[in-house]
Amino acid sequence: MSVPEIVDSFAGQVNRITLGAAKTDGGTRSSTVTVGGARNVVYGGSAEDAGEKPVIAIDVIDAKPEDWPDVLSEPYKDVLENPADWAKKAIEEFGADLICVKFDGIHPDKADKDASHAVKVTQEVLKAVGVPLILWGCGNDERDNQIMPKVSEAAKGENCLLGTVTEDNYKSLTAIALADNHHLITEAPLDINIAKQVNILVSDMGFPLEKVVTFQATGALGYGIEYSYSIQERQRLAALGGDKMMAMPVICDVGYEAWRVKEAKLEDAPGWGPVQNRGPLWEAATAICLLQAGADIIRMRHPRAVAVVKNFINQIWK
Protein backbone atom coordinates (compact mmCIF):
# COMPACT_ATOMS: atom_id res chain seq x y z
CA MET A 1 0.00 0.00 0.00
CA SER A 2 1.41 3.36 -0.91
CA VAL A 3 1.52 6.11 1.66
CA PRO A 4 0.09 9.35 0.30
CA GLU A 5 2.43 12.30 0.49
CA ILE A 6 0.82 15.06 2.49
CA VAL A 7 2.43 18.44 2.03
CA ASP A 8 1.08 21.47 3.81
CA SER A 9 2.21 24.84 2.63
CA PHE A 10 2.34 28.00 4.72
CA ALA A 11 2.32 31.71 4.02
CA GLY A 12 4.76 32.75 6.73
CA GLN A 13 8.30 31.79 7.62
CA VAL A 14 10.79 31.90 10.47
CA ASN A 15 13.01 35.00 10.32
CA ARG A 16 16.46 34.38 8.93
CA ILE A 17 19.19 35.97 11.04
CA THR A 18 22.97 36.22 10.73
CA LEU A 19 25.12 36.42 13.84
CA GLY A 20 28.66 37.72 13.90
CA ALA A 21 30.20 40.65 12.04
CA ALA A 22 33.22 40.24 9.79
CA LYS A 23 35.76 43.02 9.27
CA THR A 24 33.81 44.37 6.32
CA ASP A 25 30.80 44.79 8.64
CA GLY A 26 32.66 46.51 11.43
CA GLY A 27 33.54 43.45 13.52
CA THR A 28 36.43 41.03 13.78
CA ARG A 29 34.72 37.68 13.20
CA SER A 30 36.31 35.30 10.69
CA SER A 31 32.99 33.49 10.18
CA THR A 32 29.29 34.20 10.64
CA VAL A 33 26.35 31.94 11.43
CA THR A 34 22.95 32.14 9.72
CA VAL A 35 19.89 30.40 11.16
CA GLY A 36 16.13 30.39 10.62
CA GLY A 37 14.31 30.78 7.34
CA ALA A 38 12.16 27.65 7.63
CA ARG A 39 8.91 27.76 5.66
CA ASN A 40 7.51 24.53 7.05
CA VAL A 41 7.62 22.26 10.07
CA VAL A 42 10.65 20.02 10.53
CA TYR A 43 10.36 17.08 8.09
CA GLY A 44 7.50 18.91 6.32
CA GLY A 45 7.52 20.37 2.83
CA SER A 46 10.36 20.34 0.37
CA ALA A 47 14.08 20.56 1.11
CA GLU A 48 14.08 24.28 0.23
CA ASP A 49 11.45 24.88 2.91
CA ALA A 50 13.69 23.50 5.67
CA GLY A 51 15.57 26.77 6.05
CA GLU A 52 19.08 27.00 7.45
CA LYS A 53 20.75 24.15 9.29
CA PRO A 54 20.38 24.40 13.05
CA VAL A 55 23.65 25.15 14.83
CA ILE A 56 25.32 24.10 18.06
CA ALA A 57 26.75 26.58 20.54
CA ILE A 58 29.07 25.04 23.11
CA ASP A 59 28.89 26.60 26.56
CA VAL A 60 31.97 28.30 27.94
CA ILE A 61 31.53 29.34 31.57
CA ASP A 62 33.27 32.56 32.60
CA ALA A 63 34.44 31.09 35.92
CA LYS A 64 35.36 27.51 36.71
CA PRO A 65 32.10 25.63 37.30
CA GLU A 66 32.01 24.01 40.73
CA ASP A 67 28.95 21.83 40.22
CA TRP A 68 29.80 19.93 37.05
CA PRO A 69 29.97 16.13 37.35
CA ASP A 70 33.31 14.53 36.49
CA VAL A 71 32.02 13.03 33.25
CA LEU A 72 31.27 16.52 31.98
CA SER A 73 34.37 18.28 33.34
CA GLU A 74 36.76 15.64 32.05
CA PRO A 75 36.91 16.74 28.36
CA TYR A 76 37.55 20.33 29.49
CA LYS A 77 39.80 19.63 32.50
CA ASP A 78 42.77 21.56 31.07
CA VAL A 79 40.75 24.67 30.15
CA LEU A 80 38.10 25.03 32.87
CA GLU A 81 39.86 28.06 34.35
CA ASN A 82 40.61 29.74 31.05
CA PRO A 83 37.54 30.70 29.00
CA ALA A 84 39.60 31.71 25.95
CA ASP A 85 41.31 28.32 25.71
CA TRP A 86 38.01 26.66 26.50
CA ALA A 87 36.36 28.41 23.57
CA LYS A 88 39.23 27.50 21.29
CA LYS A 89 39.00 23.85 22.27
CA ALA A 90 35.23 23.83 21.76
CA ILE A 91 35.66 25.13 18.23
CA GLU A 92 38.79 23.34 17.10
CA GLU A 93 38.37 19.96 18.78
CA PHE A 94 34.66 19.60 19.39
CA GLY A 95 33.24 21.32 16.31
CA ALA A 96 31.01 24.00 17.84
CA ASP A 97 29.43 26.39 15.33
CA LEU A 98 29.53 29.23 17.82
CA ILE A 99 30.36 29.87 21.46
CA CYS A 100 27.97 30.72 24.27
CA VAL A 101 29.79 32.55 27.03
CA LYS A 102 27.66 31.94 30.09
CA PHE A 103 28.41 34.45 32.83
CA ASP A 104 27.55 32.27 35.82
CA GLY A 105 30.58 33.74 37.59
CA ILE A 106 28.95 37.15 38.09
CA HIS A 107 26.07 35.66 40.12
CA PRO A 108 26.22 36.89 43.73
CA ASP A 109 25.57 33.34 45.01
CA LYS A 110 28.33 31.85 42.85
CA ALA A 111 31.76 33.40 42.20
CA ASP A 112 30.39 36.96 42.58
CA LYS A 113 32.83 38.34 39.99
CA ASP A 114 32.69 41.98 38.91
CA ALA A 115 32.26 43.76 35.60
CA SER A 116 35.98 44.03 34.85
CA HIS A 117 36.22 40.24 35.02
CA ALA A 118 33.27 39.83 32.65
CA VAL A 119 34.66 42.36 30.21
CA LYS A 120 38.07 40.70 30.27
CA VAL A 121 36.55 37.27 29.56
CA THR A 122 34.56 38.73 26.67
CA GLN A 123 37.61 40.36 25.13
CA GLU A 124 39.75 37.26 25.52
CA VAL A 125 37.19 34.93 24.02
CA LEU A 126 36.62 37.33 21.11
CA LYS A 127 40.35 37.27 20.50
CA ALA A 128 40.71 33.50 20.83
CA VAL A 129 38.00 32.44 18.38
CA GLY A 130 36.63 33.83 15.12
CA VAL A 131 33.08 32.50 15.41
CA PRO A 132 30.12 34.62 16.59
CA LEU A 133 29.44 34.75 20.33
CA ILE A 134 26.38 34.39 22.47
CA LEU A 135 26.74 36.46 25.65
CA TRP A 136 24.39 35.16 28.32
CA GLY A 137 23.92 36.72 31.77
CA CYS A 138 23.70 34.91 35.10
CA GLY A 139 19.93 35.22 35.61
CA ASN A 140 20.15 37.62 38.57
CA ASP A 141 18.38 40.73 37.28
CA GLU A 142 20.34 43.21 39.32
CA ARG A 143 23.77 41.83 38.40
CA ASP A 144 22.82 41.31 34.77
CA ASN A 145 21.57 44.90 34.44
CA GLN A 146 24.74 46.13 36.06
CA ILE A 147 27.32 44.00 34.24
CA MET A 148 25.87 42.81 30.92
CA PRO A 149 25.75 46.33 29.41
CA LYS A 150 29.51 46.48 29.92
CA VAL A 151 29.91 43.05 28.34
CA SER A 152 27.80 44.24 25.43
CA GLU A 153 29.94 47.32 25.01
CA ALA A 154 33.13 45.24 25.07
CA ALA A 155 31.75 43.32 22.10
CA LYS A 156 30.29 46.34 20.32
CA GLY A 157 30.08 45.89 16.57
CA GLU A 158 30.61 42.12 16.75
CA ASN A 159 26.90 41.40 16.22
CA CYS A 160 26.64 38.99 19.14
CA LEU A 161 23.51 37.38 20.53
CA LEU A 162 22.88 39.01 23.90
CA GLY A 163 20.60 37.67 26.60
CA THR A 164 18.34 37.30 28.19
CA VAL A 165 15.47 39.72 28.66
CA THR A 166 12.23 38.80 30.41
CA GLU A 167 8.77 40.30 30.81
CA ASP A 168 9.83 41.90 34.10
CA ASN A 169 13.37 42.89 33.16
CA TYR A 170 13.94 43.92 29.59
CA LYS A 171 14.68 47.63 29.37
CA SER A 172 18.42 47.86 30.14
CA LEU A 173 19.58 44.98 27.99
CA THR A 174 17.25 45.83 25.11
CA ALA A 175 18.54 49.40 25.05
CA ILE A 176 22.18 48.33 25.14
CA ALA A 177 21.72 45.62 22.51
CA LEU A 178 20.15 48.25 20.28
CA ALA A 179 22.98 50.71 20.92
CA ASP A 180 25.74 48.15 20.39
CA ASN A 181 24.07 46.53 17.41
CA HIS A 182 23.65 43.03 18.83
CA HIS A 183 20.89 40.48 18.45
CA LEU A 184 18.73 39.87 21.52
CA ILE A 185 17.32 36.81 23.33
CA THR A 186 13.80 37.17 24.76
CA GLU A 187 13.03 34.65 27.49
CA ALA A 188 9.77 33.17 28.76
CA PRO A 189 9.13 30.51 31.41
CA LEU A 190 7.70 27.81 29.13
CA ASP A 191 4.79 30.10 28.31
CA ILE A 192 3.81 30.96 24.74
CA ASN A 193 1.71 33.95 25.82
CA ILE A 194 4.52 35.53 27.79
CA ALA A 195 6.96 34.81 24.95
CA LYS A 196 4.77 36.88 22.65
CA GLN A 197 4.39 39.58 25.28
CA VAL A 198 8.17 40.00 25.73
CA ASN A 199 8.57 40.27 21.97
CA ILE A 200 5.90 42.99 21.86
CA LEU A 201 7.59 44.83 24.73
CA VAL A 202 11.04 44.90 23.11
CA SER A 203 9.49 45.79 19.76
CA ASP A 204 7.73 48.69 21.49
CA MET A 205 11.15 49.97 22.54
CA GLY A 206 12.12 50.12 18.89
CA PHE A 207 14.13 46.90 18.87
CA PRO A 208 13.80 45.24 15.43
CA LEU A 209 11.92 41.93 15.62
CA GLU A 210 14.20 40.61 12.88
CA LYS A 211 17.06 40.65 15.41
CA VAL A 212 15.32 38.69 18.16
CA VAL A 213 15.84 35.04 19.10
CA THR A 214 13.36 33.50 21.54
CA PHE A 215 14.18 31.25 24.46
CA GLN A 216 11.80 29.18 26.52
CA ALA A 217 13.21 27.77 29.74
CA THR A 218 14.08 24.36 28.34
CA GLY A 219 12.90 21.10 29.88
CA ALA A 220 15.19 18.07 29.69
CA LEU A 221 14.21 14.57 28.70
CA GLY A 222 12.02 13.22 31.48
CA TYR A 223 11.73 16.64 33.06
CA GLY A 224 9.12 18.47 31.05
CA ILE A 225 10.54 18.09 27.56
CA GLU A 226 7.02 17.59 26.26
CA TYR A 227 6.15 21.13 27.36
CA SER A 228 9.21 22.50 25.58
CA TYR A 229 8.37 20.48 22.51
CA SER A 230 4.76 21.52 22.23
CA ILE A 231 5.48 25.18 22.93
CA GLN A 232 8.17 25.29 20.28
CA GLU A 233 5.97 23.49 17.84
CA ARG A 234 3.22 26.01 18.51
CA GLN A 235 5.60 28.89 18.01
CA ARG A 236 6.77 27.42 14.71
CA LEU A 237 3.18 27.02 13.53
CA ALA A 238 2.39 30.61 14.56
CA ALA A 239 5.45 31.81 12.63
CA LEU A 240 4.34 29.84 9.58
CA GLY A 241 0.84 31.26 9.98
CA GLY A 242 2.29 34.75 9.62
CA ASP A 243 2.44 35.95 13.24
CA LYS A 244 5.32 38.42 13.12
CA MET A 245 5.58 38.50 16.89
CA MET A 246 6.32 34.76 16.88
CA ALA A 247 8.49 34.45 13.77
CA MET A 248 11.83 34.41 15.58
CA PRO A 249 14.40 31.63 15.49
CA VAL A 250 14.54 29.62 18.71
CA ILE A 251 17.42 28.87 21.06
CA CYS A 252 17.38 25.99 23.58
CA ASP A 253 19.59 25.47 26.60
CA VAL A 254 20.07 21.73 26.44
CA GLY A 255 23.48 21.44 28.13
CA TYR A 256 22.47 22.98 31.44
CA GLU A 257 19.11 21.21 31.62
CA ALA A 258 20.35 17.75 30.64
CA TRP A 259 23.24 17.80 33.11
CA ARG A 260 21.00 18.90 35.94
CA VAL A 261 19.01 15.68 36.03
CA LYS A 262 20.04 12.83 38.31
CA GLU A 263 19.92 10.23 35.54
CA ALA A 264 22.74 12.06 33.78
CA LYS A 265 25.12 12.26 36.70
CA LEU A 266 24.31 9.79 39.49
CA GLU A 267 27.31 7.46 39.71
CA ASP A 268 25.96 4.79 41.99
CA ALA A 269 22.90 3.66 40.09
CA PRO A 270 22.67 -0.08 39.50
CA GLY A 271 20.83 -1.02 36.35
CA TRP A 272 21.16 2.43 34.73
CA GLY A 273 24.30 1.61 32.78
CA PRO A 274 27.71 3.27 33.03
CA VAL A 275 27.67 6.91 34.11
CA GLN A 276 30.16 7.78 31.34
CA ASN A 277 27.44 7.21 28.75
CA ARG A 278 24.29 8.33 30.51
CA GLY A 279 24.94 12.07 30.55
CA PRO A 280 26.03 12.40 26.93
CA LEU A 281 23.07 10.22 25.87
CA TRP A 282 20.66 12.30 27.93
CA GLU A 283 21.99 15.50 26.42
CA ALA A 284 21.93 14.17 22.85
CA ALA A 285 18.40 12.77 23.16
CA THR A 286 17.11 16.05 24.59
CA ALA A 287 18.75 18.05 21.81
CA ILE A 288 17.49 15.82 19.00
CA CYS A 289 13.96 15.92 20.34
CA LEU A 290 13.95 19.73 20.48
CA LEU A 291 15.50 20.02 17.02
CA GLN A 292 12.47 18.19 15.70
CA ALA A 293 10.20 20.72 17.35
CA GLY A 294 11.95 23.50 15.47
CA ALA A 295 14.94 24.70 17.56
CA ASP A 296 17.48 26.71 15.55
CA ILE A 297 20.34 27.15 18.03
CA ILE A 298 21.16 24.51 20.64
CA ARG A 299 23.38 25.23 23.62
CA MET A 300 25.32 22.09 24.52
CA ARG A 301 28.14 20.87 26.73
CA HIS A 302 29.51 17.35 26.33
CA PRO A 303 31.60 16.79 23.16
CA ARG A 304 30.23 13.27 22.61
CA ALA A 305 26.68 14.58 22.69
CA VAL A 306 27.70 17.38 20.33
CA ALA A 307 29.11 14.83 17.87
CA VAL A 308 25.89 12.78 17.89
CA VAL A 309 23.70 15.84 17.39
CA LYS A 310 25.89 17.26 14.63
CA ASN A 311 25.61 13.96 12.83
CA PHE A 312 21.81 14.10 13.17
CA ILE A 313 21.65 17.67 11.88
CA ASN A 314 23.83 16.84 8.89
CA GLN A 315 21.62 13.95 7.95
CA ILE A 316 18.33 15.82 8.24
CA TRP A 317 19.32 19.23 6.86
CA LYS A 318 21.24 18.26 3.75
Added chain:
Amino acid sequence: MILIAERINGMFKDVKQAIAEKNKQVIQDLAKRQTQAGASYLDVNVGTAAADQQGTMQWLVETIQETCSIPLSLDSQKTDVIAAGLKVANTDNGIILNSSPLNKKTDEEVLEKYIEMANQAGPKASIIALTMDKNGVPQDIDTRVAIAAEIVQKAMEKGFDTQRLFIDPIILPVKVPGAQVQPANILTAMDQIRILAEPAPHITVGLSNVSQGAAERSLINRTFLAMAVSHGLDSAIADVFDQELMNVLATSEMLMNKQIYSDSYLKAYKPT
Protein backbone atom coordinates in the same frame (compact mmCIF):
# COMPACT_ATOMS: atom_id res chain seq x y z
CA MET B 1 -7.67 37.90 8.49
CA ILE B 2 -7.20 39.17 4.97
CA LEU B 3 -8.55 42.70 5.21
CA ILE B 4 -9.58 44.48 2.05
CA ALA B 5 -9.87 48.20 2.84
CA GLU B 6 -13.03 49.69 1.39
CA ARG B 7 -12.52 53.44 1.28
CA ILE B 8 -11.23 54.03 -2.25
CA ASN B 9 -14.67 53.78 -3.76
CA GLY B 10 -16.40 56.34 -5.95
CA MET B 11 -19.54 55.92 -3.86
CA PHE B 12 -17.85 57.98 -1.13
CA LYS B 13 -18.19 61.71 -1.69
CA ASP B 14 -14.52 62.60 -1.17
CA VAL B 15 -13.37 59.94 -3.61
CA LYS B 16 -16.03 60.88 -6.15
CA GLN B 17 -14.88 64.48 -6.01
CA ALA B 18 -11.21 63.49 -6.21
CA ILE B 19 -11.96 61.43 -9.32
CA ALA B 20 -13.82 64.35 -10.90
CA GLU B 21 -10.99 66.76 -10.13
CA LYS B 22 -8.19 64.25 -10.73
CA ASN B 23 -6.95 65.06 -7.23
CA LYS B 24 -4.25 62.47 -6.55
CA GLN B 25 -3.55 63.62 -3.03
CA VAL B 26 -6.92 62.52 -1.63
CA ILE B 27 -6.54 59.04 -3.11
CA GLN B 28 -2.91 58.64 -2.06
CA ASP B 29 -3.66 59.80 1.45
CA LEU B 30 -6.44 57.21 1.76
CA ALA B 31 -4.14 54.54 0.34
CA LYS B 32 -1.38 55.28 2.83
CA ARG B 33 -3.61 55.59 5.85
CA GLN B 34 -5.49 52.37 5.07
CA THR B 35 -2.19 50.54 4.63
CA GLN B 36 -0.95 51.81 7.99
CA ALA B 37 -4.24 50.83 9.61
CA GLY B 38 -3.61 47.20 8.74
CA ALA B 39 -5.12 46.59 5.30
CA SER B 40 -3.89 43.55 3.40
CA TYR B 41 -5.38 44.82 0.11
CA LEU B 42 -6.87 48.12 -1.01
CA ASP B 43 -10.19 47.88 -2.78
CA VAL B 44 -10.45 50.13 -5.84
CA ASN B 45 -13.96 50.92 -7.08
CA VAL B 46 -14.67 53.74 -9.52
CA GLY B 47 -18.28 54.02 -8.42
CA THR B 48 -20.96 55.16 -10.82
CA ALA B 49 -20.12 58.80 -11.33
CA ALA B 50 -17.30 58.63 -13.84
CA ALA B 51 -18.30 58.33 -17.47
CA ASP B 52 -15.05 56.65 -18.46
CA GLN B 53 -14.94 53.76 -16.01
CA GLN B 54 -11.96 52.03 -17.58
CA GLY B 55 -9.87 55.19 -17.70
CA THR B 56 -10.85 56.07 -14.13
CA MET B 57 -9.89 52.60 -12.88
CA GLN B 58 -6.48 52.97 -14.52
CA TRP B 59 -6.01 56.45 -13.08
CA LEU B 60 -6.88 55.21 -9.56
CA VAL B 61 -4.55 52.21 -9.82
CA GLU B 62 -1.65 54.31 -11.11
CA THR B 63 -2.26 57.02 -8.53
CA ILE B 64 -2.20 54.51 -5.65
CA GLN B 65 0.86 52.73 -6.99
CA GLU B 66 2.82 55.96 -7.05
CA THR B 67 2.94 55.84 -3.25
CA CYS B 68 2.04 52.29 -2.11
CA SER B 69 3.13 48.80 -3.07
CA ILE B 70 0.26 47.11 -1.21
CA PRO B 71 -1.73 44.77 -3.49
CA LEU B 72 -5.06 45.95 -4.86
CA SER B 73 -8.55 44.56 -5.20
CA LEU B 74 -10.02 45.72 -8.49
CA ASP B 75 -13.70 46.11 -7.75
CA SER B 76 -16.21 46.24 -10.59
CA GLN B 77 -19.11 44.27 -11.96
CA LYS B 78 -17.78 44.94 -15.45
CA THR B 79 -15.15 42.61 -16.88
CA ASP B 80 -13.69 45.31 -19.11
CA VAL B 81 -13.16 47.70 -16.17
CA ILE B 82 -11.24 45.00 -14.28
CA ALA B 83 -9.28 44.16 -17.43
CA ALA B 84 -8.37 47.84 -17.82
CA GLY B 85 -7.13 47.96 -14.21
CA LEU B 86 -5.08 44.80 -14.72
CA LYS B 87 -3.24 46.40 -17.63
CA VAL B 88 -1.59 48.92 -15.31
CA ALA B 89 -1.66 47.11 -11.94
CA ASN B 90 1.46 45.69 -10.34
CA THR B 91 0.48 42.11 -9.53
CA ASP B 92 3.80 40.95 -8.06
CA ASN B 93 2.46 41.03 -4.50
CA GLY B 94 -0.94 39.72 -5.53
CA ILE B 95 -4.19 41.15 -6.78
CA ILE B 96 -7.88 40.40 -6.28
CA LEU B 97 -10.45 40.46 -9.05
CA ASN B 98 -13.60 41.60 -7.27
CA SER B 99 -16.03 40.10 -8.18
CA SER B 100 -17.77 37.53 -10.34
CA PRO B 101 -21.08 35.73 -9.94
CA LEU B 102 -21.32 32.07 -10.97
CA ASN B 103 -22.99 33.16 -14.21
CA LYS B 104 -25.14 35.91 -15.66
CA LYS B 105 -28.12 35.93 -18.00
CA THR B 106 -26.04 38.02 -20.36
CA ASP B 107 -22.85 36.02 -19.84
CA GLU B 108 -22.95 32.33 -18.94
CA GLU B 109 -19.16 32.16 -18.92
CA VAL B 110 -18.38 35.16 -16.74
CA LEU B 111 -16.60 33.19 -13.99
CA GLU B 112 -14.44 31.41 -16.56
CA LYS B 113 -13.40 34.80 -17.88
CA TYR B 114 -12.37 35.93 -14.40
CA ILE B 115 -10.36 32.77 -13.87
CA GLU B 116 -8.66 33.33 -17.21
CA MET B 117 -7.85 36.94 -16.33
CA ALA B 118 -6.54 35.90 -12.89
CA ASN B 119 -4.31 33.27 -14.43
CA GLN B 120 -2.85 35.85 -16.77
CA ALA B 121 -2.25 38.19 -13.82
CA GLY B 122 0.20 35.81 -12.19
CA PRO B 123 0.34 33.08 -9.55
CA LYS B 124 -0.76 35.36 -6.71
CA ALA B 125 -3.90 36.69 -8.36
CA SER B 126 -7.15 35.80 -6.61
CA ILE B 127 -10.84 36.08 -7.36
CA ILE B 128 -13.81 37.00 -5.23
CA ALA B 129 -16.78 34.97 -6.43
CA LEU B 130 -20.28 35.86 -5.28
CA THR B 131 -22.83 33.22 -4.37
CA MET B 132 -25.26 34.51 -6.97
CA ASP B 133 -26.14 33.37 -10.43
CA LYS B 134 -28.31 34.41 -13.34
CA ASN B 135 -31.37 34.18 -11.10
CA GLY B 136 -29.96 36.75 -8.70
CA VAL B 137 -29.05 36.58 -5.02
CA PRO B 138 -30.51 33.47 -3.37
CA GLN B 139 -32.52 33.95 -0.23
CA ASP B 140 -32.01 30.51 1.28
CA ILE B 141 -29.03 28.67 2.67
CA ASP B 142 -29.07 25.67 0.36
CA THR B 143 -28.97 27.64 -2.89
CA ARG B 144 -26.12 29.77 -1.58
CA VAL B 145 -24.10 26.68 -0.74
CA ALA B 146 -25.02 24.99 -4.03
CA ILE B 147 -23.77 28.01 -5.99
CA ALA B 148 -20.59 28.10 -3.90
CA ALA B 149 -20.06 24.42 -4.65
CA GLU B 150 -20.42 25.07 -8.39
CA ILE B 151 -17.94 27.94 -8.14
CA VAL B 152 -15.41 25.72 -6.35
CA GLN B 153 -15.97 22.95 -8.88
CA LYS B 154 -15.40 25.27 -11.83
CA ALA B 155 -12.22 26.60 -10.25
CA MET B 156 -10.95 23.08 -9.71
CA GLU B 157 -11.81 22.05 -13.25
CA LYS B 158 -9.78 24.98 -14.51
CA GLY B 159 -6.88 24.07 -12.23
CA PHE B 160 -7.38 27.26 -10.24
CA ASP B 161 -6.07 26.81 -6.68
CA THR B 162 -8.91 27.04 -4.15
CA GLN B 163 -6.61 29.06 -1.91
CA ARG B 164 -6.80 31.82 -4.52
CA LEU B 165 -10.58 31.78 -4.39
CA PHE B 166 -12.63 33.99 -2.07
CA ILE B 167 -16.30 33.06 -1.75
CA ASP B 168 -18.56 35.98 -0.85
CA PRO B 169 -21.94 34.75 0.42
CA ILE B 170 -23.34 38.29 0.01
CA ILE B 171 -24.53 39.99 3.15
CA LEU B 172 -27.59 42.19 2.61
CA PRO B 173 -28.52 45.25 4.67
CA VAL B 174 -30.26 44.03 7.78
CA LYS B 175 -32.60 47.00 7.59
CA VAL B 176 -34.08 45.94 4.25
CA PRO B 177 -37.57 44.50 4.81
CA GLY B 178 -37.38 40.74 5.02
CA ALA B 179 -33.56 40.66 5.08
CA GLN B 180 -33.17 40.29 8.81
CA VAL B 181 -33.11 36.52 8.49
CA GLN B 182 -30.07 36.70 6.20
CA PRO B 183 -27.15 37.22 8.62
CA ALA B 184 -27.98 33.95 10.43
CA ASN B 185 -28.45 32.20 7.08
CA ILE B 186 -25.07 33.37 5.91
CA LEU B 187 -23.35 32.06 9.04
CA THR B 188 -24.85 28.62 8.44
CA ALA B 189 -23.85 28.80 4.79
CA MET B 190 -20.27 29.67 5.81
CA ASP B 191 -20.01 26.50 7.88
CA GLN B 192 -20.79 24.51 4.75
CA ILE B 193 -18.73 26.56 2.30
CA ARG B 194 -15.67 26.01 4.46
CA ILE B 195 -15.76 22.28 3.84
CA LEU B 196 -16.31 22.39 0.08
CA ALA B 197 -12.63 21.92 -0.69
CA GLU B 198 -9.33 21.06 0.92
CA PRO B 199 -7.60 23.47 1.25
CA ALA B 200 -10.73 25.51 1.92
CA PRO B 201 -11.53 28.56 -0.17
CA HIS B 202 -11.36 31.87 1.67
CA ILE B 203 -14.65 33.34 2.80
CA THR B 204 -15.11 37.08 2.54
CA VAL B 205 -17.96 39.58 2.96
CA GLY B 206 -18.59 43.19 2.15
CA LEU B 207 -18.99 43.84 5.85
CA SER B 208 -20.34 47.38 5.83
CA ASN B 209 -23.28 46.22 3.70
CA VAL B 210 -24.89 44.59 6.72
CA SER B 211 -25.46 47.97 8.37
CA GLN B 212 -26.32 49.96 5.24
CA GLY B 213 -28.87 52.63 6.12
CA ALA B 214 -29.05 51.59 9.76
CA ALA B 215 -28.34 53.52 12.93
CA GLU B 216 -25.46 52.05 15.01
CA ARG B 217 -23.57 51.09 11.87
CA SER B 218 -20.21 50.45 13.51
CA LEU B 219 -21.75 48.34 16.28
CA ILE B 220 -23.68 46.21 13.80
CA ASN B 221 -20.58 45.77 11.63
CA ARG B 222 -18.30 44.65 14.41
CA THR B 223 -20.86 42.40 16.07
CA PHE B 224 -21.50 40.59 12.81
CA LEU B 225 -17.76 40.41 12.22
CA ALA B 226 -17.22 38.65 15.56
CA MET B 227 -20.02 36.21 14.76
CA ALA B 228 -18.71 35.54 11.26
CA VAL B 229 -15.13 34.97 12.42
CA SER B 230 -16.47 32.21 14.65
CA HIS B 231 -17.97 30.60 11.52
CA GLY B 232 -14.75 30.66 9.51
CA LEU B 233 -14.75 34.11 7.92
CA ASP B 234 -11.10 34.80 7.10
CA SER B 235 -11.42 37.90 4.95
CA ALA B 236 -13.57 41.01 4.82
CA ILE B 237 -13.97 44.16 2.79
CA ALA B 238 -14.22 46.60 5.64
CA ASP B 239 -13.53 50.01 7.14
CA VAL B 240 -10.03 49.62 8.56
CA PHE B 241 -10.23 53.11 10.09
CA ASP B 242 -12.86 51.83 12.55
CA GLN B 243 -10.63 51.18 15.57
CA GLU B 244 -13.38 49.45 17.55
CA LEU B 245 -13.94 47.13 14.63
CA MET B 246 -10.23 46.33 14.44
CA ASN B 247 -10.13 45.60 18.18
CA VAL B 248 -13.12 43.26 17.89
CA LEU B 249 -11.41 41.53 14.98
CA ALA B 250 -8.19 41.03 16.96
CA THR B 251 -10.16 39.72 19.94
CA SER B 252 -12.33 37.39 17.85
CA GLU B 253 -9.31 35.87 16.16
CA MET B 254 -7.55 35.51 19.51
CA LEU B 255 -10.62 33.81 21.04
CA MET B 256 -10.77 31.46 18.04
CA ASN B 257 -7.11 30.57 18.75
CA LYS B 258 -6.02 31.99 15.41
CA GLN B 259 -3.72 34.44 17.18
CA ILE B 260 -1.67 33.61 20.26
CA TYR B 261 -2.83 35.52 23.33
CA SER B 262 -0.52 38.00 25.01
CA ASP B 263 -1.36 40.86 27.36
CA SER B 264 -0.61 43.35 24.58
CA TYR B 265 -2.36 41.37 21.85
CA LEU B 266 -4.24 44.41 20.54
CA LYS B 267 -0.94 46.15 19.94
CA ALA B 268 0.55 43.13 18.26
CA TYR B 269 -2.37 42.42 15.98
CA LYS B 270 -1.60 42.93 12.38
CA PRO B 271 -3.93 41.30 9.91
CA THR B 272 -2.18 38.93 7.54
